[in-house]
Amino acid sequence: MNQTPAYDYDVLIIGAGSAGLAALRAVRRHTQRFALIDAGPGGTTCARVGCMPSKLLLEAAHAFHRRHQFEAFGLRGSEQLSADIPAVLQRVRAERDRFVAGVLQTTADLGPRAITGRARILDPHTVEVDGQRRLTARSLIIATGSKPHVPDEWQALGNRVLTTDTLFEQTDLPARIAVLGLGPLGTEMAQALAHLGLDVTAFHSDDHLAGLADPKVNAALIQSMASSMQLQLGQMPELRAFDGHAITVGAGAFSTQVDAVLAATGRRPAIEGLGLENLGLALNERGLPEVDPHTLQLGGLSVFWAGDVNPDRALLHEATDEGEIAANNALSEEPRAFARRTPLAITFTEPSVAAIGMPYDPHWSDEVAIGGVDFADQGRARAGLRNQGVLRLYARADGGELLGAQLCAPAGEHLAHLLAWAIARRSSVAELLEMPFYHPVIEEGLRTALRDLQAHVHAPRATPGPHYCEQSSLDCLD
The missing domain is CATH 3.50.50.60 (FAD/NAD(P)-binding domain)
Incomplete structure (x- = not known):
């Protein structure tokens, strides 16, 4: 330069x-x-x-x-x-x-x-x-x-409205709290507060949580979240009363009283x-x-x-x-275009949530094949009492190149990385099924989903298993 x-x-x-x-x-x-x-x-x-x-x-x-x-x-x-x-x-x-x-x-x-x-x-x-x-x-x-973004209406609550910039500075937390917004961070914090024993009511103007688009994965997350808190979805929450002690928050016909509000309406x-x-x-x-x-x-x-x-x-x-x-x-005389990495977003709930690669589109034609697995009966998940959630995979129907995935599943943060790497390498479903899978591990659920996906791919190979190698034994390990 x-x-x-x-x-x-x-x-x-x-x-x-x-x-x-x-x-x-x-x-x-x-x-x-x-x-x-x-x-x-x-x-x-x-x-x-x-x-x-x-x-x-x-x-x-x-x-x-x-x-x-x-x-x-x-x-x-x-x-x-x-x-x-x-x-x-x-x-x-x-x-x-x-x-x-x-x-x-x-x-x-x-x-x-x-x-x-x-x-x-x-x-x-x-x-x-x-x-x-x-x-x-x-x-x-x-x-x-x-x-953090705090809607104007909620700023009237003063220090009774928390954001992620102030939540962790609190020396204690009130017994009842409303969480406004269930994007990725709002979903994490709502579940964290509920799992710590607080009475949590969570509001979200959309029906899809944590940025999920796949309806089956979203349903699994809603089911998990609803087990530990009250959810109010699909309507904008509103501040209905504040008397210095209790805060009345509502959405539609629903109304509840809380001691504080966590505004998780995005940044x-x-x-x-x-x-x-x-x-x-x-x-x-x-x-x-x-x-x-x-x-x-x-x-x-x-x-x-x-x-x-x-x-x-x-x-x-x-x-x-x-x-x-x-x-x-x-620092360059002429700016250069850089390729971006495979999209990967993880929400650390339990089960964890992830969106990898191409996002789900409800208007997909038959050019995209979809497969999945429900972890309810997956062996290792059942052994650990973690058997809830689903994984959905999306691939090019012609040839089976893996394009994307969304999940709400046990060990989802690790499954998400495997999938992101596979998508980055433009791996096909058949190629992934040739990889080793140990038993018993959560990753066997990924194999089940791949097998289901393979059934919807045009001219799929037979499910791979042990195969002959006519070279030397050392070459067969390559």
Whole structure:
């Protein structure tokens, strides 16, 4: 890249979240003429308020909820167990702080190139920090992340309305709570709170939870969620009364009283005051510019967009990839298009939920074959009293190339990775059935689903089994 002394820096990175830090790592491999601007608080969304604290809470909740199965295992005394909510939350914060400290160490050695302050873009090459200091750069990377969305009506509840930014800071939790929104994170938190023994009522304006589209997988998730909480689906929840003590929440003819509300109605790009209007690009109704999904470039500018500020792929591994893509293109004379990884999204409920590859489409023609398995009678799942949920697979009917999957199943996070890898390698159903499956394992359920799918693929091979090898025994192991 040609140096341009007229600019203070080659690259300015706005935001020190997962995408910004990934961009930082990539930029540092090529130039030291960069700066990272972040307004704080320190730590990524994932480490501070997202992936990690939510999973810490879920682990405690799932462990405590297992007590309901002790009698079936022949284990007595489960009624003596209790959840010390303040202790649970204290561990969440302690471990969370450990993860955050690791993230902060990433920028500890940047010195003056780590700038604390609020950035505002003045033009495609100029950024103002806290309304005082002006910095110029050949390229900008916008990685400002996202923030929780709380509908205006619910803001009247003050500190009685929680978000994932405030939930983990609580020293205790009330006995009754309403969860508004059952996207992936809302679904996780609703189940975690219910499994810890809170009285949870969860509302969702849609009939599909956790971003699922497949009706059979969605039905399995609803059945699982309904076993530990009250669900109100398909109608917008509304705040009906608040007297300082009880909060009345309703949907349609249903109404209930709670002590607090968790607003899990999604996150919005953190772009307020960023000055996107000064880039000279058209902005949509949400105030966002059009982004090239393969180059992450904004218009024809040397400005790039990465991470959760892009609401379509708000996942850590996607944010990391986007930081790398944005950095590579910010340092190039001409932006290049990058192929994206196989889509993979996991919701860590029990059973866990995942969507992999091509999403389910109710309007599919006979060009797509569908197969599946119900885990109710799967051997290893029954042995562990985890025998609930379904897995659905989608393949090209002509030839059997695996295209996608959705699941609500035991060990679903692991099954999802196997499926994502298979889709990335463009494996066919027949090829996957040639892989070894141990007994007894949950993955045998995947084999059952593959066999079912194979029956709907044009000209499928016979189910593979042991086959002859006429070469040397060593060659047969290859």
